Amino acid sequence: MEREQQGKVALVLGGSRGIGAAIVERLATDGAQVAFTYASSPENAETLRAAIEAKGGTALAVRADSADADQIKAAVDQTLARFGRLDILVVNAGILQRGRIDEVRLEDFDRMVAINIRGVFAALHHAAPHLSDGGRIVTIGSNVAVRIGFSGSSTYAMTKAAVAALVKGAAIDLAPRAITVNNIQPGPTLTDMTSDYVEMVRPLIPLARMGEPREIAGLVAYLVREEAGFVTGASLTADGGLSL
Structure with missing residues (x-):
């Protein structure tokens, strides 16, 4: 299945590190221009872009804060201007700020909603027509x-x-155009976002280990393939059995 995405163009929102970077690397390996x-790590973004191009791939790094719908639209526009089309959209950008319901600050609540919900909606809204x-x-x-x-995960959840x-x-809205829309629900995965609580959560996972970004990227790679064309509207959980 390698290089199945040859000739396709992908946009990954939140792609410079962690799971996002693994997704960018996998889509580029599969042949997509990505x-x-x-938002805040230009050095990571440039390192990733250069690594992909050193392997013969094509990548474009775009600075955009997913809390700002105008910047999301600009990222879509820049992708179209550079590559002339858009075939795959992956919305990975998100933040986690923990706090009990009686402690979480309203400004933290607002930023999580802005990025994790409004930002996702804006990405679909601006990308879908293209x-x-x-x-x-x-x-x-x-x-x-x-x-x-x-405790402390109510807003994030x-x-x-x-x-x-x-x-x-x-998924229903875009089905007439045969565009599939799916959601991946990772469990604890080894990234800088989870480094503080690895030892706390690992014993609770039936598989007794954290997930790896490449495993989530592999699930993305499946969902964007032609053979996954009958899967839409699904939320696929990959958490080592934690939510069983």
Whole structure:
């Protein structure tokens, strides 16, 4: 299946590190020309872009804050201007700020909603008109939409449950154009976002280990293939059995 995405163009929102970077690398390996956004890590973005091009791929790094719908639209526009088309949209950008319901600051709540919900909606809203028929949309949610399990995750869980619901509706809206819309719900995955609680959560996972970004990227790679064309509106949980 390698190079199946040859000739396709992908945009990954939130692609400079962690799961997002693994997704960018996998789509490029599979042959896609990949644009990706970053908000605050230009060095990581440039390193990733250069690594892809050193392997013969094509990548475009775009600075965009997913809390700003205008910047999301600009990222879509820059992708189209550079590559002339859009076939795959992956919305990975998201933030996690923990706090009990009686402690979380309203400004933190507002920023999580702005990025994790409004930003996802804006990405689909601005990209969908330009996606080729038969295109693919994948959002990156979280297994906390299924099982929270820890104090301090109420707001984050709410935002990820909203994404799962949005995907169902978007899948129906875009079905006439054969565009599939799916959501991946990773569990604890080894990234800088989870480094503080690895030792706490690992014993709770039936597979007794954290996930790896490449495993989530592999699931994205499947969902954007032609053979996944009958999968839409789904939320696929990859968490080592944590939410069982």
